[in-house]
Amino acid sequence: MLISRYSKPEFDPYGDTSPEETDARWPAPTGSGSLSASVALPGSKSLTNRELVLSALATHPSLLRAPLHSRDTDLMVAALVQLGCIVNEVDGDGEFGPDLQVIPGELVGSTTIDCGLAGTVMRFLPPVAALGLGPTTFDGDAGARRRPMSTTISSLRALGADINDDGRGALPFTVHGTGTLPGGEITIDASASSQFVSGLLLAAPNFEQGLHLRHSGERLPSLPHIEMTIATLARRGITVHSPAVGEWVVAPGRIGGADIDIEPDLSNAAPFLAAALVAGGSVTITGWPATTTQVGADLADLLPLFGAEVSREGDRLTVTGTGSIRGVQLDLSTGGELAPTLVALAALADTPSTITGIGHIRHHETDRLAALATEINRLGGAVTELPDGLQIDPRPLQGGPWNTYDDHRMATAGALIGLRVPGVLIENIGTTAKTLPQFTDLWQTLVSGVRS
Numbered sequence: 001m002l003i004s005r006y007s008k009p010e011f012d013p014y015g016d017t018s019p020e021e022t023d024a025r026w027p028a029p030t031g032s033g034s035l036s037a038s039v040a041l042p043g044s045k046s047l048t049n050r051e052l053v054l055s056a057l058a059t060h061p062s063l064l065r066a067p068l069h070s071r072d073t074d075l076m077v078a079a080l081v082q083l084g085c086i087v088n089e090v091d092g093d094g095e096f097g098p099d100l101q102v103i104p105g106e107l108v109g110s111t112t113i114d115c116g117l118a119g120t121v122m123r124f125l126p127p128v129a130a131l132g133l134g135p136t137t138f139d140g141d142a143g144a145r146r147r148p149m150s151t152t153i154s155s156l157r158a159l160g161a162d163i164n165d166d167g168r169g170a171l172p173f174t175v176h177g178t179g180t181l182p183g184g185e186i187t188i189d190a191s192a193s194s195q196f197v198s199g200l201l202l203a204a205p206n207f208e209q210g211l212h213l214r215h216s217g218e219r220l221p222s223l224p225h226i227e228m229t230i231a232t233l234a235r236r237g238i239t240v241h242s243p244a245v246g247e248w249v250v251a252p253g254r255i256g257g258a259d260i261d262i263e264p265d266l267s268n269a270a271p272f273l274a275a276a277l278v279a280g281g282s283v284t285i286t287g288w289p290a291t292t293t294q295v296g297a298d299l300a301d302l303l304p305l306f307g308a309e310v311s312r313e314g315d316r317l318t319v320t321g322t323g324s325i326r327g328v329q330l331d332l333s334t335g336g337e338l339a340p341t342l343v344a345l346a347a348l349a350d351t352p353s354t355i356t357g358i359g360h361i362r363h364h365e366t367d368r369l370a371a372l373a374t375e376i377n378r379l380g381g382a383v384t385e386l387p388d389g390l391q392i393d394p395r396p397l398q399g400g401p402w403n404t405y406d407d408h409r410m411a412t413a414g415a416l417i418g419l420r421v422p423g424v425l426i427e428n429i430g431t432t433a434k435t436l437p438q439f440t441d442l443w444q445t446l447v448s449g450v451r452s
Ligand SMILES: O=C(O)C1=C[C@@H](OP(=O)(O)O)[C@@H](O)[C@H](O)C1
Pocket: 045, 046, 047, 119, 120, 192, 193, 194, 195, 198, 221, 222, 225, 336, 337, 360
């Protein structure tokens, strides 16, 4: 089947909802005994969207096996189809939807791309549009217009692209593609997001002169995601040289078509695995890859800091907890994506925690530092915002409303707290569809796997 009209579903569980607009809150289920659950998760968002982009830029067709099907990946598919690719759904072995065959086509603009709230779409596709012929306008949700884009805009300009924007360094803007981009040597500030680097690296082999990219800025967050970008390029025959930390060189080259198995999303495993600490008992995630560039793999080292035991048998990773949680002192700069889960855990711990190195998550789906502090404190918590993190002091929490700010990880963090605290009512739980449309069903499976 050709997916040429990949549009938002009629029921849009993810759009720009405010707490006031959403009457129906999801009562987070409470765990009534220690857990004994085994959960299979759909594919990684970060891998699926990288492989979709590389497939579109490749010389030959690609097959993505067991890809994620969620709002962020649907938006990526829709955008690539608009830019001239063919994407076919084909039967596969994946439990969570069809495989995707991607046939690259001549890249064309004259279109408006809906980025939704997906950082991967808004940061990975402007370089692709610059390689297409014609104007491509990028826009997205109200929340997307607040996410930083100035590095994408200024870096593409420095590489030879013609871009119209309103000077705010944000969506919307228009890339006037000419079918080719000179590329070359530039220095950027990627302090606000690693995705500025990844977006340029993914398209770099197709720039006339390739790319010599340097990062200069106060910090470079989410380094594993850049490693992931480099690894996905390597599998398609492109070597990224990194002569120094924060410096990358990509020669012009041909991105190969590929047959790729997408790993389960290990960042989405975070709330499920953390549930073992919150309720006690054990939670197993199946399909855990032997090696991976996903930062979610760090959970195997991070959760023991909170008091968990982690074991591994083949492709099954199991976390066991007693229900008692220790506070942590943690620099999470490499895995900011895991912060909402770990902060929720810390809010249920017996001792104080400080989680730092995550100032940049103020620019994620929402200002996650402010959102986590506000929502946990509303339930009686004592969370203090730091410039680049949160201090979390233990307090008994009580039930009440939990707002999600259109942020899938705020929703799952609320569910985790609700596993222990009765009466947590989550607004717009449907926002989990950004990367895990099956969240409520899978969470129910987890909670039902209880040994009383
Ligand atoms: O490249 C990617 O797939 C991602 C990079 C990270 O972004 P930041 O560097 O902005 O944190 C991560 O948090 C995001 O969820 C996904």
